[in-house]
Amino acid sequence: MISNLSPGTHSFTVAGIRQVYHVAGAGPVLVTHSGGPGVDYSYLRSPALERHFTMVYPEPVGTGDSGRLPQGATYVGTYADFLTALVDHLGTPKVYLLGHSHGGLVAQRYALDHPDRVAGIAFYSSPAMTLPEFWAATAGTTEEFLRRHADVPEAAEAVAALGRFGAPTDEAKTAALRACLPVYFADFWARKAEFKDLQAGVRGYAVSFESTHVDYRAELASISVPTVVITGRYDFICGPVWARMLHECIPGSRLVILGGSGHFGQIEEPQAFDEAVLSLLRPATVSFEDEVRATFRRGDSDAVVTMARAEVDRARAAGEPAGEVEGLYAQARVAIRGGDLPRAGELATEALEVAVRAGDRRLEERPRHVLAAVARVSGDHLRARDLYLASIELNKQLGQPELVNAELHNLAFTELHLGNLGHARDLFLAGRERVFMEGYDSFVPYLCVAAAALASAEGDHALAARMVGLTDSAYAAIGQVPDPDDALEVSAAHKAAVEFLGQDRFDQEYALGAALRPVEAFGFDPVTHD
Known part of the structure; x- marks a missing residue:
């Protein structure tokens, strides 16, 4: 039996007028509405979004194979009536909406009239009103x-x-x-x-209305579902001015300005556009900061850059320095991973300047950490030491002991590279004890990196090989890759161990380490230390 949401093309009748729609993909239902009015729907097809949503693409009344507009049709209300009939026909209790341009006005009207049927909305290159000043x-x-x-x-x-x-x-x-x-x-x-x-x-269809003036600004504050407002910086008709107006009318909405797009961001900057729409699926408890850092640790650098650029654009448009700092910081980390240290330094410096202007010392922590990492990776360990010490002091002032521990871990590497083996060993061992005693479980893989680097520096290459194996298995167990600076430390220990032991012996020791659990290797049990 073919359901109303089976993949393919479907149709039904609304007040004697044929309504055609297309279904593709899997996941929560997202109903689109194309712009114009009177423009064929097909430009809004999105195979990328179909991997996350069951996409429903109506051919708006008056276009394509749908019936012609009824007599007396209005600029928005008639389309909203047909959208209402379509959602009812689909039989899904709640749907997501994606309205582009004029379709965004239709989505606004539907969301205002049927708030209980909407799960989330993407208003894409759409205004909140079309009074004469909009057209002028x-x-x-x-x-x-x-x-x-x-x-x-x-x-x-x-x-x-x-x-x-x-x-x-x-x-x-x-x-x-x-x-x-x-x-x-x-x-x-x-x-x-x-x-x-x-x-x-692209195809157009002749439409005509007595008036093209609507104004929903006074009503939009009632929208309470997750909402993202998207536009292109160079959109000549529904650009940033109108997007900000719409964003400011809807409490809690997210504004995304695509810096290299006009009116067709899903074609001009598809990755950034998709990320903006997919943000509707994030649980309310998952912040951009958490999501972008998790993505970075999975090793998906391209996705991080896409997310971070969109967040910087959004934050700048919304006047939110925290988001701008986080987006610049994320891009700086990717630059380090890619070996572009000058660019990483530029991005981190820019982020620090934003933080200082904002007057919030908490925002300084991440940029200062990256600047220290740039110095460390470039081999300027004296400068890295000074920067890590300053970062440690800042985190102490901010009351962030877990970040103090992380920077002490990084400081230990600078001491190691400066030849201060005893001091580095003391820092590593003290950090190891803090991790298990304080329950910093997410930091355990970093202890493995430290153990590999310390064993290599002490000339125990067999132990270093085992610790490299332990490091790889520890990161694999949590689905992450080491941060760029830690990855270099593991790589150096790996290379030195192979040169000293030979590949066969290295492989044997590596396998022994990979079979260990960190708590076994380090002699601590986080369950019994609280």
């Missing part, structure tokens, strides 16, 4: 578009085609839409090869 503002943004593309002869033609968007026939509207499409991108001509298929395939 496009004159300024199209002029800015022409200035940015003064060297492109076709730019003026694309802007002129906007005046034909209200063409009276489907054929004329399609021609106008294809001609003006470049205006909707940040830089259409620089990426024309990517966008040409969209331009050639």
Whole structure:
């Protein structure tokens, strides 16, 4: 039996008018609504989102294979009525919504009228109102578009085609839409090869309304479900000014400004766009900070950069220095992992400057940690020592003993590389005891790194080989990879042990270490030490 949410194309009738929709993917139901009005839905298809949601793509009434608009149709209300009928037809108690441009207005109206049926909303390049001042503002943004593309002869033609968007026939509207499409991108001509298929395939349908003025600002404060407001920095019609207005109307909403996009962020910056929509699925207790750090420790550097850039854009737009610092810090760590130490230093310095301007000393902790790591990885261990000591003092002042322990661990490596073996050994052993006595269980894999480095420095390469095996198994057990500075320490111990023992002996010792548990190797039991 084919259900209303079976993959494929479906249709049903609303007040005698055919409504067609398409279903793909798996997971919670997310219903989209394309823009225009009167634009074919297909540009909103998203295979990436289909990996996380059961995506429902309606062909809005008046477009595609759906029926024509009824007599007296209104600019938003009629579409919201058809969206209501579709959600009822699907039979899902609550759905997520993704409304693009005019479709965002439709999603607003639906969410306001049916709050109990909505699980979360992505308002994508959509305003909170379309009063005369909204339409008048496009004159300024199209002029800015022409200035940015003064060297492109076709730019003026694309802007002129906007005046034909209200063409009276489907054929004329399609021609106008294809001609003006470049205006909707940040830089259409620089990426024309990517966008040409969209331009050639997009279809428009003639629609007409007595009025195109709506204003939902006074009502939007009632929206309480997870909400993300997304737009492109270069969106000429629903750009940052309108996104901020919408964001400020909805308490607790998240604002994401895609720095390299126009009106079609899901095509221009798909990873950042997908991350913004997927944020709707995060539990309320999972912060960006927790999620990006977990992603970094899994080794997914590309995802970290995508998430971090989006967070920096969001935080800057919202005036939230904590988010900006965290996003810059995350990018700096990826730069260290990639070996781009100058870039890591620039990002960490920028983050520190934001923290200092904010006047919140807690925000200084992460950038200062990265600056010390940059010095350590570059081999400037004297500077790294000074920076770690300063970081330790800051964390003591902030009352963060676990971070004090982490920086003492890092300080021990600088002492090791400066030739102060005894002091390094004391720091490592004291840190090991604190980890087990205080229950810092998440830090146990780092103890393994320290044990491998210390054994190597002491010339016990057989023990170092076992500790490398223990390190690898400890990180694998929690699905993480070492931080970049710790990874270098493990690699150095590994290389020295193979050179001294030979590959066969190393492999034997490595296997013995990999079979150990950290508590067995170190002689502590976190269960009995509290």
